[in-house]
Amino acid sequence: MRIAVIQMIAQPDVETNLALIRKYIAAAAANRADLVVFPEAAMFPFDNGRLDQIAQPLDGPFATAVVDTARKHNITAVVGMFTPADTVYRHPSGDIVEELPEGAGQANKIRRVYNTLLVAGPDLVTSYDKIHTYDAFGYSESDTVKPGTRRITCEVAGVTVGLATCYDIRFPNHFIDLANADAKVIxxxxxxxDGPGKLDQWRTLTAARALDSTSYLVAASQARPGTPDRYGRADGPTGIGHSVVIGPDGAKLAETGYAAQVLTVDIDPNYVDKVRKSLPVLAGHLRERQLEDIVVAVGDER
Structure with a gap:
């Protein structure tokens, strides 16, 4: 199975990004890739305007163009975009509520979006809405992004592929459950x-999730904007680069740097079976869920 990983910097213009995405899809297909993976928010970058004003449904012009391009080139593409979700309100307490609080003005209305992965292939169109919103390091994605509820796998070139987005990577069970649903590639x-320590965290988490799930992990990142003297500082909201492909045994197969780049990697899905046979951690995870609740020991229990 050949996978193309696109590391790009999304621009604050949907049409510009769509043209670039279509170009990358065609190039990946010409290079005989089965799957091409784009970053989260490839449609439009974070912190560049209201997401509800650029979000489009899955039958809208952006997704339709991606689907048509993938089908034209007989390849499966995974593309980060935003789709409309719901309307909620900010309560005077600061909480997000579904009903307009009495006496609250319309200024408290929030039209949320889903942080969506569009999956478009020759015979497939599906989507995954990010489950774990990025509410950390002073950021509150859930203010404007509604969490998804469905975990998704799909088949690409005869291989089961699982889907996750960015902050999901901090939640091991998401990856373990995808692997237990027969995903060999996630x-x-x-x-x-970017920010102090963020690259170290990224590298640790990607390797750990590959090992937790004994699956190939394919991470496509937004490239790092700015000049090299800014690397490692918390002023790069778009991305940190360092897209990576990691094997089910934790071996790093390929990694980019900070700048825009394309990785093309050939993987062997059958190797997943070999690793899972010699390292049966998935069975261990299932047994762990059947254990009794944790007991707090107090005093002499003899």
Whole structure:
């Protein structure tokens, strides 16, 4: 199975990004890739305007163009975009509520979106809405992004592929459950913000999730904007680069740097079976869920 990983910097213009995405899809297909993976928010970058004003449904012009391009070139593409979700309100307490509080003005209305991965292939169109919103390091994605509720796998070139997005990578069970649903490849489009220690965290988490799930992990990241003297500082909201492909045994197969780049990697899905046979951690995870609750020991229990 051949996978193309696109590391790009999304621009604050949907049409510009769509043209670039279509170009990358065609190039990946010409290079005989089965799957091409784009970053989270490839449609439009974070912190560049209201997401509800650029969000489009899955039958809208952006997704339709991606689907048509993927089908034209007989390839499966995973593309980060935003789709409309719901309308909620900010309560005077600061909480997000579904009903307009009495006496609250319309200024408290929030039209949320889903942080969506569009999956478009020759005979497939599906989507995954990010489950774990990025509410950390002073950021509150859930203010404007509604969490998804469905975990998704799909088949690409005869291989089961699981889907995750960015902050999902901090939650091991998401990956373990995808692997238990027979995913041999898990793709992780991301827009990982830069900052002190963030690259170390990213590298640790990607390797750990590959090992937790004994699956290939394919992470496509937004490239790092700015000049090299800014690397490692918390002023790169778009991404940190360092897209990576990691094997089910934790071996790093390929990694980019900070700048825009394309990785093309050939993987052997049958190797997953070999690793899972010699390292049966998935069975261990299932047994762990059947254990009794944790007991707090107090005093002499003899």
């Amino acid at each position: 793709v992780v489009p991301t827009s990982w913000a």
